[in-house]
Amino acid sequence: MKQIKFFLLCILCLFILCSCEDDNNTIFSTENSIDLFAMDTYMRIKVYGEDTDNVLNSVKSEIITLDNLFNVNNAESDIYNINSHCGDKIKVNVDTINLINKSIEISKETNGALDISIYPIVKEWGFTTGEYKIPDDNTINQLLQYVDFNKIKVEGDRVCIPKNSAIDLGSVAKGYTGDKISSILKENGIKSALIDLGGNIQTIGVKPNGDLWSVAVKNPTDTENYICILKVSDKAVITSGNYERYFTDENGKRYCHIMDTSTGRPAENGLISVTVIGDSGVECDALSTSLYVMGTEKAVEYCNAHKDIDAIFVTEDMKIMITENIKNSIQMLNGYIYEVI
Amino acid sequence: MKKNKKKYIFYICLIAVIIVCVICIIIQSISGQVGKQAVVKVDGETVCIIDLNKNQTVYINGSNNIKLEIICENNSIYVNHSDCPDKICEQKGKISSTNQNIICLPAKTVIEIIGNESSRGDIDAAA
Numbered sequence: 074m075k076q077i078k079f080f081l082l083c084i085l086c087l088f089i090l091c092s093c094e095d096d097n098n099t100i101f102s103t104e105n106s107i108d109l110f111a112m113d114t115y116m117r118i119k120v121y122g123e124d125t126d127n128v129l130n131s132v133k134s135e136i137i138t139l140d141n142l143f144n145v146n147n148a149e150s151d152i153y154n155i156n157s158h159c160g161d162k163i164k165v166n167v168d169t170i171n172l173i174n175k176s177i178e179i180s181k182e183t184n185g186a187l188d189i190s191i192y193p194i195v196k197e198w199g200f201t202t203g204e205y206k207i208p209d210d211n212t213i214n215q216l217l218q219y220v221d222f223n224k225i226k227v228e229g230d231r232v233c234i235p236k237n238s239a240i241d242l243g244s245v246a247k248g249y250t251g252d253k254i255s256s257i258l259k260e261n262g263i264k265s266a267l268i269d270l271g272g273n274i275q276t277i278g279v280k281p282n283g284d285l286w287s288v289a290v291k292n293p294t295d296t297e298n299y300i301c302i303l304k305v306s307d308k309a310v311i312t313s314g315n316y317e318r319y320f321t322d323e324n325g326k327r328y329c330h331i332m333d334t335s336t337g338r339p340a341e342n343g344l345i346s347v348t349v350i351g352d353s354g355v356e357c358d359a360l361s362t363s364l365y366v367m368g369t370e371k372a373v374e375y376c377n378a379h380k381d382i383d384a385i386f387v388t389e390d391m392k393i394m395i396t397e398n399i400k401n402s403i404q405m406l407n408g409y410i411y412e413v414i
Numbered sequence: 415m416k417k418n419k420k421k422y423i424f425y426i427c428l429i430a431v432i433i434v435c436v437i438c439i440i441i442q443s444i445s446g447q448v449g450k451q452a453v454v455k456v457d458g459e460t461v462c463i464i465d466l467n468k469n470q471t472v473y474i475n476g477s478n479n480i481k482l483e484i485i486c487e488n489n490s491i492y493v494n495h496s497d498c499p500d501k502i503c504e505q506k507g508k509i510s511s512t513n514q515n516i517i518c519l520p521a522k523t524v525i526e527i528i529g530n531e532s533s534r535g536d537i538d539a540a541a
Contacts, residue, residue, distance in 0.1 A: 107458065108455065108458050108524070109457070109458045110457060110458075110477075110519065110522040113519065114519070115517045115519065115524060203499050203500050267538055267539055269539045272540065272541050273541070274539045274540075274541045280538070286538045286539070287536050287537050287538050288537075288538060288539050288540070288541055289537045289539070289540040289541070290540070290541055291540050291541065297514070299537070299540060302537060310539075310541040311541060312541045348541055
């Protein structure tokens with residue numbers, strides 16, 4: 074009898090040992106992924122299910138199509154066409170119309186903190202070419218007169234911008250693309266997926282093992298480390314930070330690519346990173362930029378007035394503030410603590 | 415006699431179970447060691463896999479005719495030189511943990527360390 078017990082114990086040990094393998098091996102559906110460079114970033118889309126090659130090919134085509142429509146430097150794109158024919162009513166694709174309309178809507182809601190007509194300023198600072206420079210006050214003031222989202226006219230499938238103006242959808246394009254990818258995946262029966270468009274994260278369902286997705290928020294002062302983890306499902310998690318694209322002058326001062334639409338200079342209003350969590354990628358994308366531009370005081374005020382917005386703010390002095398709703402889905406890391414606004 | 419036979423079968427089974435257990439442990443430990451590799455992808459296509467256990471210099475032809483000199487030493491990897499205009503890949507410095515990557519956007523090149531043990535724990539993505 075003792076021997077049988079011992080034998081059963083051995084079998085149990087063997088079973089435990091085998092089940093100690095990596096969690097990934099317990100996945101009950103097949104993982105498939107694509108990665109590509111588009112929209113000036115590195116993208117990776119991971120899906121779980123059976124026979125997912127076709128749906129991933131559709132996703133890839135959609136990304137390339139949208140990139141070709143929105144890319145401000147592509148002579149074939151809708152945006153290039155609009156910018157190079159100021160004053161003319163230019164016929165564009167329905168996705169371009171949708172995104173411009175959405176951007177104008179959020180610009181109005183945020184009182185111009187987001188403005189897709191900021192492009193002439195961004196270009197002057199060299200963020201489009203990598204040839205960075207600090208423009209003088211006269212140049213900035215002169216260019217600022219062309220920055221006004223109210224002057225972008227959309228009539229049916231045509232868009233018209235004033236002379237000397239230019240638009241860029243860089244602050245909203247990835248969010249919009251994430252939403253389109255999510256729709257394609259869901260329409261094709263995908264129930265679990267992770268969309269990473271250069272740090273713009275969108276999740277579908279939960280992980281194949283039933284757990285919520287763990288999306289970390291980067292530490293803006295050390296992007297290899299994180300300040301917290303968010304446990305989410307079917308959510309977009311999008312951050313705007315001063316670490317994404319910037320240059321430094323001879324004194325080490327950092328100039329980031331997020332422009333303050335009221336000054337024509339990189340936004341320096343107390344925040345170094347804003348993460349927005351929500352159902353819509355395009356709204357999270359637009360709001361993360363808008364709240365960053367608004368700065369600490371106005372962004373907190375805005376979130377208090379719009380209780381449906383879930384956000385994490387990191388200030389210059391590394392104070393972390395979160396909105397009430399995400400208290401239960403956040404797990405702080407590395408000793409950081411948060412304050413609920 | 416019957417009792418001895420039972421005993422004999424029991425010991426055979428016991429030895430078999432022990433052997434299987436030992437094999438499992440060996441396989442697991444070996445696969446853990448093999449983990450330190452870096453995959454280099456250009457425009458989504460894998461162009462080479464670099465063994466991090468071996469000190470070496472690898473030259474990659476990225477997109478847009480951009481060449482990268484990648485150095486692997488002491489189980490870490492970095493871009494020593496790139497013809498790209500922004501040099502962000504060079505500035506990234508050395509990486510050595512699983513799932514860490516170096517991205518050169520102009521060259522559409524990604525160098526990513528793969529392996530079983532993730533430095534990011536159970537983190538699925540970072541925003």
